[in-house]
Amino acid sequence: MSNLFHTYNQFPMEIVDGHDWTLIDNQQKEYLDFTSGIGVCSFGYSNELINHLVTNQIGKVWHTSNLYPSQAQEEVAKLLCPDGMVAFFCNSGTEANEAAFKLARKATGKTNVIAFKNGFHGRTYGSMSLTGNSHISEGFAPLVPNVEFAEYNSESAFEQVTDDTAAVILEVVQGEGGVVLADKQWLTELQEVCHQCGALMIVDEVQTGIGRTGTKFAYEQFGIEPDIITCAKALGNGLPVGAMLGKEKLVPAFGPGSHGTTFGGNKVSMAAAKGVLQQLTPEFLDSVSQKANVLKEELAVQIKPLPVVKSISQLGMMVGIKLDDQVAVADVIADLQKAGMLTLSAEHNTLRLLPPLIISEGDIVFGVEKIKSSLKNVMVVEEQ
Ligand SMILES: Cc1ncc(COP(=O)(O)O)c(C=O)c1O
Known part of the structure; x- marks a missing residue:
């Protein structure tokens, strides 16, 4: 057995x-x-630069706690973040979404989150509670409260976003959901509604990000500007690394003691991420x-x-x-x-x-x- x-x-x-x-x-x-793991090994299985940077780091210190500053994290954040955003490093996609969920509630002081039917955001409690697929959460109730699901690509979603909404989270292409693309016009209107209601827009780029769709992030092709971006999968080409990127205005909500991780942003994973991002020209x-x-x-x-x-x-x-x-x-x-x-x-x-x-x-x-x-x-x- x-x-x-x-x-x-x-x-x-x-x-x-x-x-x-x-x-x-x-x-x-x-x-x-034709899998890359599940959208992970975008640079394949024998990439020279990534191998070199990782093996070089393996010969040095692998881990210091996040109690010490990290030049490696600074370098990766610089390569990864769109202008005006900063990063929090973790180890996976679900952790990146957990961070996004927590940050959205803390920064807005509101609790309600709108997510989408047929979406997927991960398996931990927060991310699972944002996942619009009942067999993923079957048997695990009660889930995190104040999450409401809306119909993807439907105007009916606009009415569900109110002044009490902390955030709207979505994938611009629902990956696990069957590769379903968002309608560009719908997405820009949804962003407008979010702005009117003071709701943050969280775009989950765990599967779509890091070049998978032909741009660094897929949202770039949809004419929107998210407040928070989550990514993981291809970021380390197989080493575990995730990141939550947020607009600078959100920095005060995630001050010392508000969130953390033991392993997130470790030097070996950062070496892999640097190798990936340096080649994402x-x-x-x-x-x-x-x-x-x-x-x-x-x-x-x-x-x-x-x-x-x-x-x-x-x-x-x-x-x-x-x-x-x-x-x-x-x-x-x-x-x-x-x-x-x-x-x-x-x-x-x-x-x-x-x-x-x-x-x-x-x-x-x-x-x-x-x-x-x-x-x-x-x-x-x-x-x-
Ligand atoms: C869009 C999306 N978000 C989040 C996740 C969860 O990522 P992880 O398995 O690294 O926790 C996935 C994984 O498939 C995903 O496709």
């Missing part, structure tokens, strides 16, 4: 090695990776957009016409292929694994693609061909 809680339904193989955007299992089988982001265009064209030609495909949604290198109910996404993922390719699922029977951002255009084309043949295989089997 395993000595682990069975909190994950796991695939049959263990990944033990990798390079570039290739992973290798314990039977030496190779896989073309405008030229690199342009290359991501170019690859995303190749992926879009391939999907439109090869995948969209298949009868089993209901719709395709995409922003940058984040894709959701929503499948017809006759085909189970789990079967497609299993067939692709047999064929040497890794993919992900998301809500609503969606095949989710989050390839490393360094993948070659050739392997994007090759991967889409593999998806096409797996969809056909699974279609045939499930018709029988």
Whole structure:
């Protein structure tokens, strides 16, 4: 019997090695990776600069408590923060959202938060309470009070924001929810309502941030300016690091003793984050957009016409292929694994693609061909 809680339904193989955007299992089988972990290893599995900075730090001090200043945190914050924002470092996406939730209540002196149906913000109590998916919170009540859910992309959300609202939290692309994009006009109107009511806008960029969508943060493509941004996942390319970024006006609400963490902002994770952010140049982001265009064209030609495909949604290198109910996404993922390719699922029977951002255009084309043949295989089997 395993000595682990069975909190994950796991695939049959263990990944033990990798390079570039290739992973290798314990039977030496190779896989073309279209997952990046779950949107984590955007720079793949053998990035020289990140490896160098991390191994260099491993040879020095790994950890000092946050009772001492950290030049490494200052450097990463400078590279990460949009103008006029400051950072708080933690270890994960859910922790970044916990920090955002606490800061919003403390800074505004208000308690109510509006979150969205089909959204996902993490598994700790605060973040789970903000997550608009009842199976995530099933069995864990009572949740954190004064959280109300609104319909995503619907004007009805505007009426739910009132003068008593501390914050509105959302993903500009709902990742776990099936890669659902916010409507730009709706989002700018929502921001306007937040301003009128003195509510802070928190944008959860845990999955969408750090170049995934072709810009450093996805919100940049939606014409909004959040008060608080949360990020994690790709920030450390696999080392645990999260960050909550907030406007400078919020600094007094998070003074000494108000919030903290033992491990957050440790020097090894900061070395990884520095390596990631130093490579997230405008030229690199342009290359991501170019690859995303190749992926879009391939999907439109090869995948969209298949009868089993209901719709395709995409922003940058984040894709959701929503499948017809006759085909189970789990079967497609299993067939692709047999064929040497890794993919992900998301809500609503969606095949989710989050390839490393360094993948070659050739392997994007090759991967889409593999998806096409797996969809056909699974279609045939499930018709029988
Ligand atoms: C949008 C979003 N927010 C928060 C989280 C939680 O992040 P973590 O698993 O690092 O706690 C996730 C994880 O999938 C996510 O996609």
